[in-house]
Amino acid sequence: MMEIKDLRFSYREKPVLDDVDLEIRPGEILGILGPNGCGKTTLLKLLNRNLHPQGGKVLMKGTDIEEMSKKHIARHIAVVPQSNEIRFSFSVRDIVTMGRMPFLDSFRGESSDDLRIVEEAMEKTSVSEFADRPINTMSGGERQRVIIARALAQRPEILLLDEPTLHLDIDHQFEVLDLVKRLSDLEGLTVVIVSHDLPMVVKYCDRMVLIHDHKVFAMGTPQEVLTKENMRTVFNIDAVLEYDGTLKEFIVKIIGSCRKV
Amino acid sequence: MDSVAKRRRRTFSVFAVTFLILFIFLILDLSQAFIPLSFEDAFWALLGQGSDTNITIVQQMNLPRVIMTILVGAGLGIAGAVMQALFRNPMASPYILGLSSGASLGAAIGLTFTVSWLPSLLLTPLLAFITCMATLFLVYTISNVGGRVPTETLLLSGIAVGSLLSALVSLLTYVAGDQMSGIVYWTMGNLTNAGWDNIIIVAPLMFAGCFIMVSSSRDLNAMMLGDAHALDLGVEVKKVRLQLLVASALVTAAAVAFVGVIGFVGLVVPHILRIVMGPDNRALLPASLVGGAAFLMMCDYISRVIAPSIGILPIGIVTSLIGAPYFVYLLRRRRDEVGWS
Numbered sequence: 200m201m202e203i204k205d206l207r208f209s210y211r212e213k214p215v216l217d218d219v220d221l222e223i224r225p226g227e228i229l230g231i232l233g234p235n236g237c238g239k240t241t242l243l244k245l246l247n248r249n250l251h252p253q254g255g256k257v258l259m260k261g262t263d264i265e266e267m268s269k270k271h272i273a274r275h276i277a278v279v280p281q282s283n284e285i286r287f288s289f290s291v292r293d294i295v296t297m298g299r300m301p302f303l304d305s306f307r308g309e310s311s312d313d314l315r316i317v318e319e320a321m322e323k324t325s326v327s328e329f330a331d332r333p334i335n336t337m338s339g340g341e342r343q344r345v346i347i348a349r350a351l352a353q354r355p356e357i358l359l360l361d362e363p364t365l366h367l368d369i370d371h372q373f374e375v376l377d378l379v380k381r382l383s384d385l386e387g388l389t390v391v392i393v394s395h396d397l398p399m400v401v402k403y404c405d406r407m408v409l410i411h412d413h414k415v416f417a418m419g420t421p422q423e424v425l426t427k428e429n430m431r432t433v434f435n436i437d438a439v440l441e442y443d444g445t446l447k448e449f450i451v452k453i454i455g456s457c458r459k460v
Numbered sequence: 461m462d463s464v465a466k467r468r469r470r471t472f473s474v475f476a477v478t479f480l481i482l483f484i485f486l487i488l489d490l491s492q493a494f495i496p497l498s499f500e501d502a503f504w505a506l507l508g509q510g511s512d513t514n515i516t517i518v519q520q521m522n523l524p525r526v527i528m529t530i531l532v533g534a535g536l537g538i539a540g541a542v543m544q545a546l547f548r549n550p551m552a553s554p555y556i557l558g559l560s561s562g563a564s565l566g567a568a569i570g571l572t573f574t575v576s577w578l579p580s581l582l583l584t585p586l587l588a589f590i591t592c593m594a595t596l597f598l599v600y601t602i603s604n605v606g607g608r609v610p611t612e613t614l615l616l617s618g619i620a621v622g623s624l625l626s627a628l629v630s631l632l633t634y635v636a637g638d639q640m641s642g643i644v645y646w647t648m649g650n651l652t653n654a655g656w657d658n659i660i661i662v663a664p665l666m667f668a669g670c671f672i673m674v675s676s677s678r679d680l681n682a683m684m685l686g687d688a689h690a691l692d693l694g695v696e697v698k699k700v701r702l703q704l705l706v707a708s709a710l711v712t713a714a715a716v717a718f719v720g721v722i723g724f725v726g727l728v729v730p731h732i733l734r735i736v737m738g739p740d741n742r743a744l745l746p747a748s749l750v751g752g753a754a755f756l757m758m759c760d761y762i763s764r765v766i767a768p769s770i771g772i773l774p775i776g777i778v779t780s781l782i783g784a785p786y787f788v789y790l791l792r793r794r795r796d797e798v799g800w801s
Contacts, residue, residue, distance in 0.1 A: 268694075269694045289684075289738070293740060300678060301694040303678070353693075
C-alpha cells in the first residue's frame with residue numbers, strides 16, 4: 200500500500216528521522232511505537248506530506264507522493280490528529296462534512312451522495328445522535344469519534360492515527376480502538392497507529408515498528424519486536440511479552456524501570 | 461436532515477433581513493438633500509421617474525456616494541470576517557490590526573505627491589495596497605509567538621502600529637499644508653467626495669478580492685480548526701493563507717484609498733452575523749458583504765441626519781460611536797457566548 204524508502208528529516212540541524220525504511224501492507228493495522236520525542240509524529244506527518252522529507256521517498260501504490268496534490272493525497276489518506284481541540288461552534292455534522300472537501304471544487308456544494316456518505320460515517324462511529332450539537336461542547340472521547348467520522352467520510356484506503364488514546368479516559372481508549380479494529384476487519388481499511396502506549400499497541404496491531412535513535416530499530420509481529428532486550432533498550436523498562444491463556448492474546452507485563460534511582 | 465433545512469431557512473432569513481435594511485437605508489440615503497425627498501420620490505427618482513430636480517438629487521448628487529458606501533462597507537465587512545477566521549481570533553479586523561491606517565498612509569502619499577508616469581487616480585490605490593500589505597506582515601510578525609497569534613499581542617501590535625501610521629498620515633497632511641480637513645478626512649473617513657472616477661477603480665479591486673475570499677470559504681472553514689486539520693483535508697494551507705492575506709489587503713486598500721479610514725465595520729458586522737448564523741464561512745462571508753454594506757449605509761444616513769447643523773459629519777465618527785462600545789462588550793463577554801470558546 201505504502202512504501203517508505205531511506206526517509207530522512209531534521210528540524211534545523213537536529214536529526215529527527217534517519218534512513219527510515221518501512222512498508223505498510225494493505226488491510227493491516229501497523230503500530231509505530233517509540234518513546235516520546237523519537238520522531239513518530241514526524242513520520243506520520245511525512246506520510247501524507249504535511250511535511251516534506253529532506254531525503255528519501257514516500258510511495259503510495261508505487262507513486263511518489265511529492266508528485267501528487269494535497270487534495271489527491273487526502274482522497275486516499277485520512278488522519279486523526281493528536282490534538283482535536285476545536286474552539287468554534289461548528290456542528291458535528293459540519294465537521295464530518297469537511298471530510299468530503301478533497302472531492303469538491305470551490306463553488307460546488309455537497310451532492311446527495313456526499314451527504315449520504317457523511318450520515319453513514321456518523322452512524323458507524325455512533326455520533327449521529329448529536330449531529331447538530333456544537334463540537335466545542337463535547338468531551339474528548341466524543342470529539343475523537345467525530346474526527347474519526349470525518350476521516351471515514353473521506354472514504355480513505357489508509358487511516359493514520361496519532362496517539363489516539365492520549366487524552367482519553369481508559370474506557371474511551373478501548374472504545375476508540377475497538378471501533379478502528381472493527382473498521383479494519385470489516386472494510387479492509389489499512390490503519391497506521393502512532394503511539395507510545397505499549398499495551399494498547401500490542402492488543403490492537405498486527406505488526407509493529409519500533410523507532411529508536413531516529414531509526415527503525417525493529418519491525419515485525421509483537422512477538423518478534425517486543426523482546427525483553429528491545430524493550431530495555433528503547434523504553435528503559437524491565438518487561439516481558441506473555442501469552443495470556445484466559446484472554447487468548449499477548450500482553451505486556453511491565454515489571455519496572457531499568458533506570459537506577 | 462431537519463436541522464439542515466432549519467439552518468438553510470435561518471441563513472435565508474438573515475440574507476432577507478440584511479438586504480431589507482440595506483434597501484431601506486439606501487433609499488433614505490439617496491433622498492438626502494437640503495430639503496430631503498420623500499421615500500417614494502427617492503425610490504422613483506432612482507428608477508428615473510419623477511421631476512428633474514428629484515432625479516438630479518438622487519442620481520447625480522447622491523448615487524456615487526451611495527455606491528461607494530456599498531463597496532466600502534461590503535469590502536470592510538468581508539475582510540473582517542476573513543481575518544477573524546484566518547487569525548482564529550474574534551478581535552481581528554482591518555481597523556483594529558492597523559491595516560486601514562497602513563493603507564491610508566499609502567493613499568495619503570499618493571494624493572500628496574505626484575509622479576509623471578502614473579495618474580494619481582491609479583497611484584493612490586497602488587500605494588495604499590503596498591503599505592497595507594507591509595503593515596499586515598509587520599503586525600503579523602510582531603504578534604506571532606512560535607506559530608501562534610495570541611489575542612493580546614495581536615491587538616497591541618495592531619494598535620501600536622496603527623497609531624504610528626496614523627500619526628505619520630497626520631504629519632504628512634500637516635506638512636502638505638492641508639491641515640485640518642485633510643487629517644479629519646484620513647483618520648475619520650469621508651464618503652462625500654466619492655465620484656464615478658473613484659468607483660471605476662475601486663469596484664474591480666473589490667470584486668477581485670471578494671471573489672478570492674468567497675471561493676476559499678470552504679478551505680477557510682477547515683483552517684479555523686487548525687493548520688494540521690486543513691492539511692489533512694487536502695488544503696494547501698500556505699497558498700490559501702497567502703491568497704487570503706493578499707485579498708484582505710487588496711480589499712482594505714480599495715476601501716480606504718479614496719475615502720479614508722472607517723473603523724469597526726469589519727469587527728461589528730461579522731460578529732453579529734456569526735452569533736445568528738454560526739461560523740460556517742460559506743454563509744458568513746457573503747452575509748458579511750451584504751451586512752457590511754447595510755451597516756455602513758445606515759451609518760452614512762445617521763451621519764447625514766445629524767449633520768445639517770454642523771456641516772459634514774465624518775462617517776468614521778458614527779461607526780466608532782457604535783463599534784467601540786461593541787468592542788468593549790466583546791472584550792468583557794465570555795468568548796463562547798459570541799460563538800468562540
